[in-house]
Amino acid sequence: MTTASDSPRIYLDHAATTAVDPAVAEAMRPYFTERFGNPSSIHAFGQEALQAVETARSRVASLLNADPSEIVFTGGGTESDNAALAGILLTSGASEKAGRLVTTAIEHHAVLAFSEALAERGVRLEVMAPDPGGLITVDAVRRAVAGGATLVSVMHANNEIGTIQPVAEIAAAAAEGGALFHTDAVQTAGHIPIDVRAWGIDLLSVSAHKLYGPKGVGALFVRKGTPFEPFLVGGGQEDGRRSSTHNVPGIVGLGKAAEIAAAVMTAEDERIRGLRDRLWNAIKGRLDGVRLNGHATLRLSNNLNCSFDGVEGESLVIALDLDGIAASTGSACSSRSSGPSHVLTAIGLSADAARGSLRLTLGRNTTAAECDRAADAVVSAVKRLRAMASGGRRA
Secondary structure, three states: OOOHHHOOOEEOEOOOOOOOOHHHHHHHOHHHHOOOOOOOOOOHHHHHHHHHHHHHHHHHHHHHOOOHHHEEEEOOHHHHHHHHHHHHHOOHHHHHOOOEEEEEOOOOHHHHHHHHHHHHOOOEEEEEOOOOOOOOOHHHHHHHHOOOOOEEEOOOEOOOOOEEOOHHHHHHHHHHOOOEEEEEOOOOOOOOOOOHHHHOOOEEEEEHHHOOOOOOOEEEEEOOOOOOOOOOOOOOOHHHOOOOOOOHHHHHHHHHHHHHHHHHHHHHHHHHHHHHHHHHHHHHOOOOOEEEOOOOOOEOOOEEEEEEOOOOHHHHHHHHHHOOEEOEOOOHHHOOOOOOOHHHHHOOOOHHHHHOEEEEEOOOOOOHHHHHHHHHHHHHHHHHHHHHHHHHHHO
């Protein structure tokens, strides 16, 4: 009998983070040691670093169909989200009008928690509810902005259930109501095509470590002409939009990751979708009391989020880990929370059903054999945990 110790571990938590692509790591390496200049310096060392930063800026812009001048490098997705909201809602004009922010109940905590912090500073906040599939309807946005709004923030695809929002239509509805539009594209940038120009997006957040780049670096797209005030002030880097000495190796890594993603994402999207469906069919075909969470078709190709009757999700994750399978119950950023997922309860799941959820997210290196082994492990663990729970009730 094969055991977890006999087989390589299987990583199915790519929504939490991805491994740095070897080509990305190699592109970064010289900027730690040989090309270590500060891009703000005018000597040759600094200018060499500046050129690397600008090359990366162009690569990220190309991935989004933006102009390089519209890309602001940040310290990651959370900073990009915070900066987008603060940069619009804490401007002098918004402050004079008290500002009004419209967002959703299923946003990442980087948006939700910061929205609540802004509300404590006088920003008026409205939180829209999704439908049972996790979608935000355009009509809901139109109703929300009818009374006037400064900014609408709706994530492109949900990090827990994978539901993809119709952001182009939402952006148009926001514009009709006189509001700017921000989207958290941390889960989609580098995985599915994005066109900020055609979609009418004003601000968009990216994180490198979700697309096989390094942790601790991200980007914020800010459309030309958008009234944006900096979240960090100091040395005036990034044309005054984000002060702090550039993380050159990280920025180079993000740029290289964006370049690679642009070349492979269409083929990878199709391949991973097939594997995800193979995994789901292998699980649901062998278990009763299992349901898919999120939209059945309008979802990220790598995302499988499901709930199992009579099983506690955290126990299932631990059981899978002991069998060599890395999975999660939801967002890594809230994994230490004792409460049920705010995303799953927002789409109508009971607290018990939400606690019985499992998120499996595939990646570039995921194979069919790994999906088959993972399906076997999930089925076995669910049956074992249900048997244990049933025995406990009889006792």
